[in-house]
Amino acid sequence: MLKKTVLTTAIAASALVAVGQAQAADYTIDTEGQHAFVQFKISHLGYSYILGSFEEFSGDFSYDPDDLAASSVEMEVQVDSLNTNHAERDRHFLSSDFLNADEYPTATFTSTGFESTGDNEGVVTGDLTLHGQTQEIDMPVTLMGEGDDPWGGYRAGFEGSTMITLSDFDIDMSDFPEAMHELELYVTFEGIRQ
Numbered sequence: 001m002l003k004k005t006v007l008t009t010a011i012a013a014s015a016l017v018a019v020g021q022a023q024a025a026d027y028t029i030d031t032e033g034q035h036a037f038v039q040f041k042i043s044h045l046g047y048s049y050i051l052g053s054f055e056e057f058s059g060d061f062s063y064d065p066d067d068l069a070a071s072s073v074e075m076e077v078q079v080d081s082l083n084t085n086h087a088e089r090d091r092h093f094l095s096s097d098f099l100n101a102d103e104y105p106t107a108t109f110t111s112t113g114f115e116s117t118g119d120n121e122g123v124v125t126g127d128l129t130l131h132g133q134t135q136e137i138d139m140p141v142t143l144m145g146e147g148d149d150p151w152g153g154y155r156a157g158f159e160g161s162t163m164i165t166l167s168d169f170d171i172d173m174s175d176f177p178e179a180m181h182e183l184e185l186y187v188t189f190e191g192i193r194q
Contacts, residue, residue: 024064027156027191029075031058035157036189038077046179050089056081059109061191063156068122071114077107098171104132112136124160133169137162144188159188 029036039053059075079101084090094101111126120143128137141160149155165182166173173181 024062024067024070025154026060026062026194028194029057029059029061030155030190030192031056033190037187039186040183041186042183043177043179046177050084052082052084052090052093054078054081055083059189068114068116071111073109073111073124073126075109079105079107099131104130107131128164128169130169131171135168137164139185149192154193155190156193157188157190159186161186 036057037053038057039051041049041051044050054077056078057075059073061071061073063071079099080094082090082093082099082101084093093099096103107128107130109126109128111124113125114122115125116122117140121140123138123140125136125138127134139160139162141158144157144159146156147154162185163182164185167181
């Protein structure tokens with residue numbers, strides 16, 4: 001389940017929303033500087049929440065403020081990088097009971113469209129592949145800001161979140177309360193213009 005979350009769904013979504021550049025530009029997500037996160041939240045039995053993240057992922061995006069529909073994003077997440085700060089639980093999540101990371105080591109997101117919903121906001125649509133299943137998802141995204149950095153580069157930052165139903169990706173949650181059948185995927189990141 002985390003895997004989805006990680007994916008980049010959010011990353012993809014946010015990348016498409018940007019609107020301040022004078023021309024189309026390509027960006028690489030800054031994972032080395034710890035300025036990008038793929039996180040998730042899922043109910044624990046309806047009483048509390050489990051929070052987690054995927055520590056290893058990569059991605060690129062392109063956007064044109066004058067033609068947002070032509071923007072695009074691709075992302076790949078290493079499923080076994082899942083971390084909920086509880087080693088035994090992480091092993092269970094990565095087992096064949098849930099994400100089956102041995103058989104499905106990566107999750108991917110590829111955008112297929114973007115619709116602006118207001119200043120610096122929009123909804124990115126794309127194909128999320130998780131647990132061997134590909135489903136179309138929508139993610140609302142927001143441009144956090146963009147501009148020059150102190151090292152001579154140019155950056156743009158985004159965030160986005162969406163709810164994912166685990167059974168859509170053939171992850172069986174039937175033995176668990178309904179509150180655990182979906183999770184919230186949250187992504188925030190900076191991209192460095194290439």
